[in-house]
Amino acid sequence: MRQTYGKLLPGMRISDLSGKLIVIEGTDGVGRSTQINLLKPWLEEQGHAVLDTGMTRSPLAGEGIRRAKEGNNLGRVTQSLFYATDFVDRLENEIVPALRSGFIVLTDRYVYSLMARAFVRGMDSKWIRSIYSVALKPDATFYLRLSIDQLVPRVVFSRGFDYWESGMDLYPGRDMYDSFCNYQTALLVEFDRLSEEYKFVVMDASADAEHLFEQLKAGIFNVLEADSRKDFISTRETKTLSISAATGKGKIAPASQSTNPTEFELVLRSIMAHATNGNGKTALHHK
Amino acid sequence: MEITSGNGFGPFEVFLPAHSAAPKYQQHRDGEFPGRLFIVEGIDGSGKSTQLSLLHKWLESKGYGVVFSEWNSSPLVKDTTKFGKKKKMLTAATFSLIHATDFADRTEKSILPLLKAGAVVLCDRYVYTAFARDVARGMDREWVRELYGFAVKPTVAFYFRVPLETAIDRLLDGRNGFKYYEAGMDLELSDDPAESFRLFQGMILKEYEEMVPEFDLTVIDATLPIEVQQAQVRRIAKAHLDQAMNVRVQR
Numbered sequence: 206m207r208q209t210y211g212k213l214l215p216g217m218r219i220s221d222l223s224g225k226l227i228v229i230e231g232t233d234g235v236g237r238s239t240q241i242n243l244l245k246p247w248l249e250e251q252g253h254a255v256l257d258t259g260m261t262r263s264p265l266a267g268e269g270i271r272r273a274k275e276g277n278n279l280g281r282v283t284q285s286l287f288y289a290t291d292f293v294d295r296l297e298n299e300i301v302p303a304l305r306s307g308f309i310v311l312t313d314r315y316v317y318s319l320m321a322r323a324f325v326r327g328m329d330s331k332w333i334r335s336i337y338s339v340a341l342k343p344d345a346t347f348y349l350r351l352s353i354d355q356l357v358p359r360v361v362f363s364r365g366f367d368y369w370e371s372g373m374d375l376y377p378g379r380d381m382y383d384s385f386c387n388y389q390t391a392l393l394v395e396f397d398r399l400s401e402e403y404k405f406v407v408m409d410a411s412a413d414a415e416h417l418f419e420q421l422k423a424g425i426f427n428v429l430e431a432d433s434r435k436d437f438i439s440t441r442e443t444k445t446l447s448i449s450a451a452t453g454k455g456k457i458a459p460a461s462q463s464t465n466p467t468e469f470e471l472v473l474r475s476i477m478a479h480a481t482n483g484n485g486k487t488a489l490h491h492k
Numbered sequence: 493m494e495i496t497s498g499n500g501f502g503p504f505e506v507f508l509p510a511h512s513a514a515p516k517y518q519q520h521r522d523g524e525f526p527g528r529l530f531i532v533e534g535i536d537g538s539g540k541s542t543q544l545s546l547l548h549k550w551l552e553s554k555g556y557g558v559v560f561s562e563w564n565s566s567p568l569v570k571d572t573t574k575f576g577k578k579k580k581m582l583t584a585a586t587f588s589l590i591h592a593t594d595f596a597d598r599t600e601k602s603i604l605p606l607l608k609a610g611a612v613v614l615c616d617r618y619v620y621t622a623f624a625r626d627v628a629r630g631m632d633r634e635w636v637r638e639l640y641g642f643a644v645k646p647t648v649a650f651y652f653r654v655p656l657e658t659a660i661d662r663l664l665d666g667r668n669g670f671k672y673y674e675a676g677m678d679l680e681l682s683d684d685p686a687e688s689f690r691l692f693q694g695m696i697l698k699e700y701e702e703m704v705p706e707f708d709l710t711v712i713d714a715t716l717p718i719e720v721q722q723a724q725v726r727r728i729a730k731a732h733l734d735q736a737m738n739v740r741v742q743r
Contacts, residue, residue: 214585215630265581266590269572279568280600282642286593287569293585335638339585 207304210316211338214293217301219341224304225428226341228315229421231349232392233370234360235410236417237313240349243418244425248309253429256303259313263294274369281326281374288319289336296340304341309429316340317403321395325388326375345428347421348405350397353390355411361385527607528732529644531618533700534652535693536674537659538714539721543652544616546722547729556612556733559602563617566597577673584629587673591622592639604644612733619643620651620707624699628692629679647732650725651704652714656694 207219229237238259245255261267270287273279279287303310316337323333351359360370366381368374372388373381400407408420530547532540544560551558564573573590576582582590606613619640626636664686672678675685676692704711710728712721 212632212635214583216584265576265586266572269569269575272571273568276568278601280597282596282600283566283568283593286589286596286639290572290586290589290593293583293589294581297583297585298581329641332638332641335635338635 208342209338210334210340210342214297214339217297218305219301222301222304222341224306224308224310226300226304226310226312226343227425227428228312228317228343228346229349230314230317230346230396230405231410232351232356232389232396233367234356234363235349235351236359236414237349239414240418240421241311241313243414244311244421247422248311248425254303254306254308255311256299256308257311257313258295258299260288260318261291263291264298265294266291277374279374281323281328285319285323285326285328285333286336288322292316292319292337293339300341312343315343315346317346317396317399317405321392321399324395325372325391345424346403346405347424348396348400348407349410349417350400350407351410353386353393356389357386525607525644526610527613528729529603529607529613529615529646530648530650530729531615531620531646532650532652533618533620533709534654534714535656535659535697535700537661537663538652538654539662539718540650540652540714541616542718543650543712543721543725544614546718547725548614550726551612551614551729557610558612558614559606560614560616561598561602562615563621564591564594566594566601568597569594577671580672580678582673582678584626584631584678587629587678588622588626588631588636588639591626595619595622595640596642599643607644615646618646618649620649620700620703620709623703624696627699628676628695648728649707649709650728651700651709651711652721653700653711654714656690656697658715659693660690 207222209219213219229241231237241257241259245257248255261270266287270291273283273287300310300312320333320337324330360366361382366385368381370388371381371385372391373384376384376387378384378387399405406424408417408424410417412420530544532544534540548558548560564570569590573594576586576590603613603615622640623633623636627633670685670689675689676695677685677688679688679692681691682688700709703709712724714721
């Protein structure tokens with residue numbers, strides 16, 4: 206049975222959440238969104254309905270946070286609470302309804318990122334944990350980890366320094382490079398601590414995207430295997446996936462099932478098509 | 493913190509200790525700052541805003557540096573709150589969190605720094621409003637109190653106590669209709685906004701009464717004439733200002 210970290214929000218039923226909540230965590234620039242963009246079609250190919258969500262994407266607070274970050278006057282407590290508002294709006298209106306409908310929810314960051322950011326900004330641990338005690342415990346958290354010296358070229362050479370990613374509100378160093386290194390190092394310390402506490406599955410994000418994708422597929426496959434719905438997935442596909450996951454040599458492109466579906470898959474697809482408004486897109490996906 | 497270096501970047505050993513930047517979050521107590529914080533609470537129609545504005549005038553006339561901060565007024569956050577209310581998309585939880593965000597911004601930008609600077613800060617509604625409303629909406633009592641753990645404890649928290657019917661009579665005189673969240677329509681207590689408002693305010697009143705001993709609120713009988721109430725408010729405020737002569741500014 207699904208659980209929260211301690212408190213249940215009013216009106217929230219969690220006894221019948223049959224979907225899976227899968228978290229992709231990691232600091233800025235480790236390739237989370239690249240992986241989610243690979244995982245979503247892969248899961249859909251297998252007949253799972255997928256909702257992907259992530260920080261600041263709530264209809265309620267996303268825009269307000271973006272506007273607040275454009276200025277230079279967003280305080281630390283305010284920032285933590287604005288993000289909490291964004292999270293709870295998505296939890297109540299997207300994540301929980303999707304899980305109830307049997308979706309796989311792929312979330313780009315979860316409360317752990319919010320906690321790490323708040324801790325680095327000096328927020329009280331008990332305070333932050335109390336706020337996020339209303340969060341659902343996920344089925345798995347995959348932590349894509351890069352050390353600071355691997356992170357620097359990835360972020361900086363691709364998109365340059367960002368004020369917030371460099372923690373300029375915290376570490377006004379001589380330049381953004383110094384700030385970035387200080388801030389991301391501090392975040393990494395918090396992530397590593399949270400990783401132990403919350404039993405993240407740690408994955409080396411320095412591997413190439415395809416190799417990382419195979420690792421994530423194997424990890425998610427383990428989560429799904431523990432689920433009763435695994436019976437809907439054909440044996441042949443199951444076999445292919447576990448082999449490719451074990452050898453790490455699988456292709457990113459889905460195997461031939463899409464052109465030659467089994468009877469089971471056809472049934473499953475029709476169920477899922479119904480559950481997703483018949484257009485193959487997740488009804489709850491709002492971007 | 494061990495920092496690896498393997499791809500030509502580095503050395504990275506020169507980094508400063510990572511945790512030195514942020515001052516620790518702390519809970520603030522009365523008397524910690526030279527300023528004074530007076531706040532007013534009570535259900536709608538209790539007359540608290542009238543009393544606060546009279547106190548404001550008096551303090552200014554006495555030469556104090558006075559600053560006023562109203563519930564739900566942060567320039568950074570209020571558009572989001574307004575949007576959520578207009579679209580009726582706030583739940584008990586997001587209603588609670590967005591108001592806490594608004595309060596945090598005002599605490600960080602005006603209430604706390606101004607108290608440090610020695611001002612007299614006046615707040616129309618404070619954390620007790622959130623405690624009353626959010627709990628009436630079904631939020632966990634302890635969770636909401638913990639949420640506002642960053643708030644400064646007021647020097648005096650005035651609670652304007654008024655019977656429900658008196659407050660509603662005062663309100664009905666001056667307006668037509670209630671707003672959706674104001675009337676607690678989201679709680680689905682009644683389809684009639686006036687009836688919903690009455691029931692919701694009753695629940696809030698009950699929460700306020702329970703908070704009087706919990707937070708040592710200073711109760712003012714809000715059925716008394718305005719002048720009598722104001723005299724009491726000024727007398728109580730003055731007792732706290734006498735100990736803080738250093739906040740007096742020259743005119």
